[in-house]
Amino acid sequence: MSEQYDVIVLGSGPGGYVSAIRCAQLGLKTAIVERELLGGICLNWGCIPTKALLRSGEMFHQMKHAKDYGLAAENITADLDAVVKRSRGVASQLNKGVTHLMKKNKIAVHMGTGKLVAPGKLEVVGEKGTETLEAKHIIIATGARARDLPKAKADGERIWTYRHAMTPKEMPSKLLVIGSGAIGIEFASFYNDMGADVTVVEMLNRIVPVEDADVSTFLEKALTKQGMKIMTSANIGTIEAAKSGVKVAIKDKGGKEETTEFSHVIVAIGIVPNVENIGLEDLGIEPDKRFHIKVDGYGRTNVKGVWAIGDCVEGPWLAHKASHEGVTAAEAIAKEMGNKDVHPHPLDRNNIPGCTYCHPQIASVGMTEAKAKEAGFEVKVGNFPFIGNGKAIALGEPEGFIKTVFDAKTGELLGAHMIGAEVTELIQGYVVGKTLETTEAELMNTVFPHPTLSEMMHESTLAAYGRALHI
Numbered sequence: 038m039s040e041q042y043d044v045i046v047l048g049s050g051p052g053g054y055v056s057a058i059r060c061a062q063l064g065l066k067t068a069i070v071e072r073e074l075l076g077g078i079c080l081n082w083g084c085i086p087t088k089a090l091l092r093s094g095e096m097f098h099q100m101k102h103a104k105d106y107g108l109a110a111e112n113i114t115a116d117l118d119a120v121v122k123r124s125r126g127v128a129s130q131l132n133k134g135v136t137h138l139m140k141k142n143k144i145a146v147h148m149g150t151g152k153l154v155a156p157g158k159l160e161v162v163g164e165k166g167t168e169t170l171e172a173k174h175i176i177i178a179t180g181a182r183a184r185d186l187p188k189a190k191a192d193g194e195r196i197w198t199y200r201h202a203m204t205p206k207e208m209p210s211k212l213l214v215i216g217s218g219a220i221g222i223e224f225a226s227f228y229n230d231m232g233a234d235v236t237v238v239e240m241l242n243r244i245v246p247v248e249d250a251d252v253s254t255f256l257e258k259a260l261t262k263q264g265m266k267i268m269t270s271a272n273i274g275t276i277e278a279a280k281s282g283v284k285v286a287i288k289d290k291g292g293k294e295e296t297t298e299f300s301h302v303i304v305a306i307g308i309v310p311n312v313e314n315i316g317l318e319d320l321g322i323e324p325d326k327r328f329h330i331k332v333d334g335y336g337r338t339n340v341k342g343v344w345a346i347g348d349c350v351e352g353p354w355l356a357h358k359a360s361h362e363g364v365t366a367a368e369a370i371a372k373e374m375g376n377k378d379v380h381p382h383p384l385d386r387n388n389i390p391g392c393t394y395c396h397p398q399i400a401s402v403g404m405t406e407a408k409a410k411e412a413g414f415e416v417k418v419g420n421f422p423f424i425g426n427g428k429a430i431a432l433g434e435p436e437g438f439i440k441t442v443f444d445a446k447t448g449e450l451l452g453a454h455m456i457g458a459e460v461t462e463l464i465q466g467y468v469v470g471k472t473l474e475t476t477e478a479e480l481m482n483t484v485f486p487h488p489t490l491s492e493m494m495h496e497s498t499l500a501a502y503g504r505a506l507h508i
């Protein structure tokens with residue numbers, strides 16, 4: 038007889054494992070199915086190991102600038118193998134942490150590849166052979182994988198996806214990064230810090246194109262100053278990988294095509310959802326326009342009892358969004374099963390922060406100035422530079438700014454856009470504010486500690502109303 042659960046979660050990334058924990062907390066008998074490593078892409082191949090690499094790159098960079106702080110550090114060298122080993126160690130520590138959390142919450146872990154074979158029925162082919170599991174509800178959290186460039190499929194030798202870039206066999210001497218979203222820019226930043234000669238090619242007219250245009254302009258200048266070559270409105274022509282390198286034809290924004298040889302290429306042009314071979318078609322589960330699984334605000338698909346969350350549904354494709362959706366779906370399931378104490382809310386996509394951990398860091402939430410204007414808002418915009426902040430100067434990090442966008446009529450905070458040191462930690466202040474539907478009045482009346490970088494969040498709000506104190 039097949040094993041019976043209240044909920045089975047397919048995939049154990051930050052969407053799946055968090056959802057399973059919340060289901061278990063709500064008293065639901067829960068199982069999780071994973072074909073590779075508990076923790077999914079985020080813990081093993083994404084957010085966490087990249088931050089470990091970036092930390093090494095950043096320290097290396099800082100050590101080279103020790104003199105600026107009155108210190109001496111001579112003969113500084115980087116050992117790429119040791120840097121990668123540390124990053125893999127961090128990932129492995131967190132993978133073990135998720136194993137512990139599954140045990141602690143009494144969640145049954147089935148290692149293997151899962152496929153829906155009927156509503157409420159999942160077949161798992163794995164370490165125990167073929168098992169059939171049954172549940173009242175199934176949550177699909179199968180995530181996504183790197184999108185390949187059709188004309189240059191990643192080979193792990195010269196042409197890399199993020200997985201290869203995270204565990205390099207050798208240090209690239211001349212690196213081309215195709216795509217300037219968060220993943221592309223983070224790898225460009227890491228390898229540039231480690232000493233590679235880095236070129237970034239972006240098809241659109243600015244890098245980090247989802248961010249506010251002012252942030253893109255500032256970042257392009259900062260990365261160029263750090264020695265990177267940035268090409269926007271540029272197109273990749275032929276790519277020829279050989280044993281010694283990759284010859285890539287690039288058409289620049291003026292239409293001039295030139296072929297350059299790189300030692301390695303990282304393809305970072307987005308992701309594709311893992312929606313194949315999991316039984317969606319047979320069950321009639323509908324995709325959305327971009328071939329992700331179509332869901333409502335709680336994660337319900339069009340088939341009763343089947344839910345989907347995370348990177349396999351609509352974006353933004355971020356770990357915290359996946360986890361939040363996981364909690365919402367778990368609570369909506371508990372509610373359907375009669376729990377009267379849970380009150381799930383549909384996800385508000387306007388309040389999901391986005392962070393990029395290059396240096397200077399980038400963080401944002403809500404509408405860009407352009408998007409707010411397009412949406413018909415009359416806006417008040419505040420801008421405060423890092424150079425006007427005592428803590429930033431003391432840290433030796435005077436580069437960056439904080440921009441805020443308010444609705445001129447109501448004072449509602451519509452968006453916040455930051456670039457500079459530690460902004461990925463600061464953004465949460467604005468996210469809390471936005472979730473509470475804050476206006477300029479509460480932000481102005483909030484006391485910010487001194488000396489902190491957070492004072493710039495206050496100053497940016499004041500600047501939007503012509504009241505900034507330190508510029």
Ligand SMILES: Cc1cc2nc3c(=O)[nH]c(=O)nc-3n(C[C@H](O)[C@H](O)[C@H](O)COP(=O)(O)OP(=O)(O)OC[C@H]3O[C@@H](n4cnc5c(N)ncnc54)[C@H](O)[C@@H]3O)c2cc1C
Pocket residue numbers: 047048049050051052053070071072073074075076077078079080082083084085087149150151152178179180181199220311314315346347348349354355356357358359392
């Ligand atoms: C290099 C990189 C850096 C990133 N950095 C950040 C960051 O800093 N911040 C951030 O928020 N996001 C970041 N992301 C994105 C983040 O990793 C994803 O948004 C997040 O992992 C999505 O979570 P998920 O649970 O939907 O899916 P995933 O983490 O992709 O997990 C899905 C899991 O499902 C398993 N699976 C798939 N199909 C099956 C099947 N049929 N049977 C069994 N198991 C299956 C997979 O093996 C996988 O473990 C980064 C991504 C990359 C690639």
